[in-house]
Amino acid sequence: AGSPPAPAGQDPQGWRVPVDCVRANELCAGEPGCSSRYRTLRQCLAGRDRNTMLANKECQAALEVLQESPLYHCRCKRGMKKELQCLQIYWSIHLGLTEGEEFYEASPYEPVTSRLSDIFRLASIFSGMDPAANSKSNHCLDAAKACNLNDNCKRLRSGYISTCSRELSASEPCSRRKCHKALRQFFDRVPSEYTYRLLFCSCKDQACAERRRQTIVPSCSYEDKEKPNCLDLRNTCRTDHLCRSRLADFHTNCQASFQSLTSCPGDNYQACLGSYTGLIGFDMTPNYVDASTTSITISPWCSCKGSGNMEEECEKFLRDFTENPCLRNAIQAFGNGTDVNLSP
Amino acid sequence: AAFGLYFPRKEYSENVYIDQPAGTPLLRIHALRDSHGEAAHFHLCQNLIISRARSHENHWFQIREKTGLLFLSKTLDREDFNMLSIGNWMSLSKVMLYVFLSSHPFQEKECDSATRTTVFLSLINATAPVCSSLTARQLCFTEMDLSFHIKENKPPGTFHQLRLPSVHHLCQNLSVSYKLLAAEGMPFRYNENTTGVSVTQRLDREERERYELIVKCTVREGFREVQVEVPFLVNVLDEDDSPPFLPNGTDTADAVVEFNRKEGTVLATLTVYDADTTPIYPLESSRKKYTGTIITDDPWISETFRVEHIFDEIHFSPNGSQVRGTRHEYKLVLNKSISVTDHRSFQLDVLVNDTEFHGPERSVMLHFNVSILPVSIQFPNMTYQFSVNRNAERFAQIGKICIENCMKFRGVNITYKLLSPNISCYPVSILQGREDKYGSLYVNDSSVLHRPECKEIQYTIQATDKQSRKHTKTLLTIVLEGILLKKEEDCPDSCAVSKHHAECEECGGLGVLTGRCQWRQGSGKGITTNYSTCTPSIKTCPDGTCDVIESKDPAVCPQDCTSGNIIGGHGKGTGNLGIKSGHGICYCFPKKNCYCEKDDIKEQLCDDVCKTVI
Numbered sequence: 001a002g003s004p005p006a007p008a009g010q011d012p013q014g015w016r017v018p019v020d021c022v023r024a025n026e027l028c029a030g031e032p033g034c035s036s037r038y039r040t041l042r043q044c045l046a047g048r049d050r051n052t053m054l055a056n057k058e059c060q061a062a063l064e065v066l067q068e069s070p071l072y073h074c075r076c077k078r079g080m081k082k083e084l085q086c087l088q089i090y091w092s093i094h095l096g097l098t099e100g101e102e103f104y105e106a107s108p109y110e111p112v113t114s115r116l117s118d119i120f121r122l123a124s125i126f127s128g129m130d131p132a133a134n135s136k137s138n139h140c141l142d143a144a145k146a147c148n149l150n151d152n153c154k155r156l157r158s159g160y161i162s163t164c165s166r167e168l169s170a171s172e173p174c175s176r177r178k179c180h181k182a183l184r185q186f187f188d189r190v191p192s193e194y195t196y197r198l199l200f201c202s203c204k205d206q207a208c209a210e211r212r213r214q215t216i217v218p219s220c221s222y223e224d225k226e227k228p229n230c231l232d233l234r235n236t237c238r239t240d241h242l243c244r245s246r247l248a249d250f251h252t253n254c255q256a257s258f259q260s261l262t263s264c265p266g267d268n269y270q271a272c273l274g275s276y277t278g279l280i281g282f283d284m285t286p287n288y289v290d291a292s293t294t295s296i297t298i299s300p301w302c303s304c305k306g307s308g309n310m311e312e313e314c315e316k317f318l319r320d321f322t323e324n325p326c327l328r329n330a331i332q333a334f335g336n337g338t339d340v341n342l343s344p
Numbered sequence: 345a346a347f348g349l350y351f352p353r354k355e356y357s358e359n360v361y362i363d364q365p366a367g368t369p370l371l372r373i374h375a376l377r378d379s380h381g382e383a384a385h386f387h388l389c390q391n392l393i394i395s396r397a398r399s400h401e402n403h404w405f406q407i408r409e410k411t412g413l414l415f416l417s418k419t420l421d422r423e424d425f426n427m428l429s430i431g432n433w434m435s436l437s438k439v440m441l442y443v444f445l446s447s448h449p450f451q452e453k454e455c456d457s458a459t460r461t462t463v464f465l466s467l468i469n470a471t472a473p474v475c476s477s478l479t480a481r482q483l484c485f486t487e488m489d490l491s492f493h494i495k496e497n498k499p500p501g502t503f504h505q506l507r508l509p510s511v512h513h514l515c516q517n518l519s520v521s522y523k524l525l526a527a528e529g530m531p532f533r534y535n536e537n538t539t540g541v542s543v544t545q546r547l548d549r550e551e552r553e554r555y556e557l558i559v560k561c562t563v564r565e566g567f568r569e570v571q572v573e574v575p576f577l578v579n580v581l582d583e584d585d586s587p588p589f590l591p592n593g594t595d596t597a598d599a600v601v602e603f604n605r606k607e608g609t610v611l612a613t614l615t616v617y618d619a620d621t622t623p624i625y626p627l628e629s630s631r632k633k634y635t636g637t638i639i640t641d642d643p644w645i646s647e648t649f650r651v652e653h654i655f656d657e658i659h660f661s662p663n664g665s666q667v668r669g670t671r672h673e674y675k676l677v678l679n680k681s682i683s684v685t686d687h688r689s690f691q692l693d694v695l696v697n698d699t700e701f702h703g704p705e706r707s708v709m710l711h712f713n714v715s716i717l718p719v720s721i722q723f724p725n726m727t728y729q730f731s732v733n734r735n736a737e738r739f740a741q742i743g744k745i746c747i748e749n750c751m752k753f754r755g756v757n758i759t760y761k762l763l764s765p766n767i768s769c770y771p772v773s774i775l776q777g778r779e780d781k782y783g784s785l786y787v788n789d790s791s792v793l794h795r796p797e798c799k800e801i802q803y804t805i806q807a808t809d810k811q812s813r814k815h816t817k818t819l820l821t822i823v824l825e826g827i828l829l830k831k832e833e834d835c836p837d838s839c840a841v842s843k844h845h846a847e848c849e850e851c852g853g854l855g856v857l858t859g860r861c862q863w864r865q866g867s868g869k870g871i872t873t874n875y876s877t878c879t880p881s882i883k884t885c886p887d888g889t890c891d892v893i894e895s896k897d898p899a900v901c902p903q904d905c906t907s908g909n910i911i912g913g914h915g916k917g918t919g920n921l922g923i924k925s926g927h928g929i930c931y932c933f934p935k936k937n938c939y940c941e942k943d944d945i946k947e948q949l950c951d952d953v954c955k956t957v958i
Binding site: 166167168169170229231232235258305306307308309310311312313 | 354487491493579581582621622623624625626668917920
């Protein structure tokens with residue numbers, strides 16, 4: 001195959017401008033050529049792996065046509081209308097092609113272009129205090145106060161707190177499903193200048209760090225009777241389109257990189273914190289493991305016990321949470337009110 | 345043996361620069377053997393996979409079938425680079441290649457072998473760097489960790505080459521040498537001529553499962569000498585080469601069925617160890633590999649019992665170093681509830697089978713000495729006698745009726761019944777909660793208590809086992825005592841309405857035992873389970889459970905039973921019923937709201953959020 005003419009949907013630099021998948025699906029449905037190829041490809045991908053699929057002429061042809069359609073490069077937005085539908089369309093193509101066995105999957109979400117400094121600017125307007133000013137103050141308490149002064153934040157926060165602390169019976173301390181849903185609503189609908197302050201406040205004493213750890217009501221949303229194996233948990237997460245997407249987004253934006261100053265991809269702290277927050281309310285919900293003020297350790301509720309021959313892979317997966325310099329730097333930078341100064 | 349060649353690592357990576365000439369070596373891939381005489385053949389998949397699911401036919405990269413050397417077969421020029429970068433939204437372009445492995449020359453160039461490793465090639469938007477611009481770290485190692493896995497019980501062989509073919513090709517005048525440190529006494533050897541690292545003997549994971557070495561790299565350029573050290577890790581992969589064994593030789597356990605006869609009861613547990621690891625993921629396949637089967641011809645036994653298998657990781661220390669192993673637990677569980685009349689003893693054998701172990705000792709037999717004892721349904725020898733104050737109100741709780749060992753029973757359904765006496769004095773009834781093992785006596789008709797002719801009433805109580813219909817009887821005497829007091833006027837039906845100590849004890853209400861409500865004085869510290877409140881009986885209300893009598897009428901004990909709003913600082917009880925903890929004094933209007941507040945100071949009411957915030 002020769003190099004194709006520049007397809008539509010590219011900006012002047014030659015990079016594609018992503019269209020959301022719901023829209024791309026509509027565009028594709030409007031063209032008989034595209035919609036029939038899409039149907040063919042979906043049939044090809046159902047239950048077959050990439051290699052078998054590529055061996056089939058008809059599938060190969062469908063793939064080649066679709067590679068030039070907006071569907072192939074479409075993305076979704078966090079918290080968009082019809083987010084689940086968008087992700088379903090995304091994975092209907094990409095699941096088969098990336099084989100689902102990859103350690104890291106590419107994020108189906110649009111790249112985050114905003115910066116932490118945007119949040120600080122907004123934060124200082126409503127709080128009137130410099131986050132780094134008073135060394136004795138409890139930043140996590142300040143964050144809770146700031147949230148209570150905002151109707152939307154207060155309403156959704158009290159919503160998840162009362163849902164997550166409602167005891168159902170002696171054997172069932174709460175409804176985890178409802179708690180997760182309420183947490184997702186809070187983190188999707190409340191602006192990040194409020195939610196990040198609650199989640200990533202910096203602490204000098206244990207009471208503050210304990211409050212920070214308690215932010216997501218971990219007794220209901222995080223802890224469980226038993227700790228599953230992390231690979232098992234990842235597998236559970238990957239069966240759900242939303243969880244799978246949020247995890248892929250976390251891996252895309254928080255994967256430690258040697259090539260940047262901050263260890264974060266593109267030195268973008270905001271993107272990493274955003275995708276960390278996006279995992280809360282799913283099976284892979286992360287949290288602080290203790291109320292330590294000196295070291296920040298984050299982990300999902302899982303361990304590598306019982307990994308058998310997959311122990312190396314399991315530990316690699318877990319280390320992206322527990323020993324991730326990008327995530328740690330991003331949390332610390334937010335707590336200190338510092339962002340990377342980027343040359344324009 | 346079956347085809348058993350394998351790669352000692354899952355991923356390889358290298359950089360590719362624009363306009364690097366054809367023939368440039370990139371990296372070297374190794375394979376390890378399953379049996380002697382196997383020869384490795386390497387082969388590339390014909391497609392390059394570009395991130396975000398695109399692919400392109402491979403025109404640039406080839407691999408030497410016998411040596412595993414991956415090299416550029418065609419210069420990758422700027423046009424190629426741009427084409428491969430489209431669709432990559434990260435600034436760094438990566439392409440992925442699969443390398444396949446076979447023990448015989450590849451016939452058809454297809455990507456279908458199961459044994460493969462992944463090569464990530466980072467396409468760098470620049471021409472190849474000059475040697476002098478590279479740091480010692482870059483000259484010696486790639487960014488990837490030096491981490492490998494070697495299967496246990498396999499023949500020795502070379503599994504890595506330390507020298508980087510690309511650097512060696514680029515910087516031929518530079519002297520780069522390596523040393524493997526901490527390798528003494530370890531089963532690894534470094535060959536200076538080839539820079540290959542090999543494993544010198546068969547490894548045994550049950551002896552040691554992780555080797556940590558250090559590679560020291562020395563770069564010499566004229567008189568300058570720089571050294572870099574990085575860790576070199578080898579994990580030993582496990583295979584099922586150990587039979588199950590019994591800790592301390594224990595293969596027998598007693599399983600007694602007596603008061604607890606409910607389906608799901610664990611009667612006894614026996615443990616089997618195995619030095620091999622058992623992945624808990626995926627769980628079901630591991631369960632299938634390690635089976636536990638009841639050996640019996642008796643259909644009653646196979647219907648009544650089942651074996652549950654759980655396992656977890658434990659550590660063994662064969663020679664100082666820790667290695668992982670497995671503890672399997674086999675639990676003998678009741679598969680259905682057993683009747684109180686059943687009486688049997690027998691030995692139940694369970695065969696545990698390590699299905700993937702190839703040896704004669706792959707199974708062990710476990711023995712459970714099962715004794716099913718009958719239990720008798722009978723009251724304790726004495727008869728019951730309770731006294732009831734004449735001023736007691738409806739729903740006053742008098743006492744509990746319980747057959748022998750009733751609180752120990754599980755899976756036995758006992759119902760208690762009062763057989764009515766043939767006189768007209770009939771003030772009490774008996775009630776039983778759904779899971780309750782006892783019956784609660786309470787006043788059902790308080791007007792009977794006021795009648796002077798009723799003094800001492802005899803009842804017969806009958807307890808019946810639902811399943812076997814076995815029953816037993818005993819006598820109950822109710823003695824009415826006390827002098828009838830004049831009832832206060834203007835008193836509410838429910839004690840819970842009273843807000844103050846004085847008004848509480850002046851009045852009666854539903855459920856009171858002596859005609860007067862009781863005041864509970866709380867500790868007064870914050871939101872506590874010991875809040876102040878007015879109640880018919882401190883013993884039963886508020887105790888945190890809405891019992892069967894309290895639930896008969898919302899006025900008896902709303903503190904335990906309310907499902908309405910609670911205003912003020914509080915914590916709700918189980919199942920959202922009742923006030924588990926409250927602030928200050930809690931009082932309730934039945935079927936309406938409850939309030940918890942400090943009496944003395946008027947404080948702002950506290951809702952869910954304020955509780956959590958402050």
